[in-house]
Amino acid sequence: MSDIKRFETGPRMSQAVVHGGVAYLAGQVGTAGASVADQTKDILASIDRLLESVGSDKSKILQTTIWLASMDDFAEMNAVWDAWVSPGNAPARATGEAKLATPDYKVEIICIAAV
Structure with a gap:
């Protein structure tokens, strides 16, 4: 059986x-109260940093779940996502609306990636 390694x-x-x-x-959130684009x-950036710390990168993301406080922000979030995602390596993805930990959070993203 493989070892389990935990980070942060x-x-x-x-x-x-x-x-x-x-x-x-884990689900990543941005600066509370910032715009949807800035939070995204x-x-x-947090995902990039975490993936690097575990020996991976965004081209190896397998699946992503994105939670938005309001689906009205879908296009604003996607504009940032589309500029960031690794060309030719888009992961399986789901996006939904959910009440987040505080009203100041507008976006939360969870990823699973190959190492």
């Missing part, structure tokens, strides 16, 4: 867990 672990959660050649990232940019 706190009392409640780890920001990333790697097992069996797969990295599971912050989140994608």
Whole structure:
């Protein structure tokens, strides 16, 4: 059985867990109160950083789940996402609307990637 490696672990959660050649990232949020575009940019920078720390990168993302506080923000979030996603390596993706941890968060993104 493969070892389980946890990254940036706190009392409640780890920001990333790697097992069996797969990295599971915790839901990432941006700067509370910022615009949807700015929160998305912050989140994608966090994802890049976390993936690098586990020995992966955005071209290896297998699946992404995106939560928006309002689907009215879908186009604004997608404009940032589309400029960031690795060309030819778009992951399987789902996007939905959900009440997030605080009303100041407008976007949360969860990723699973190969290492």
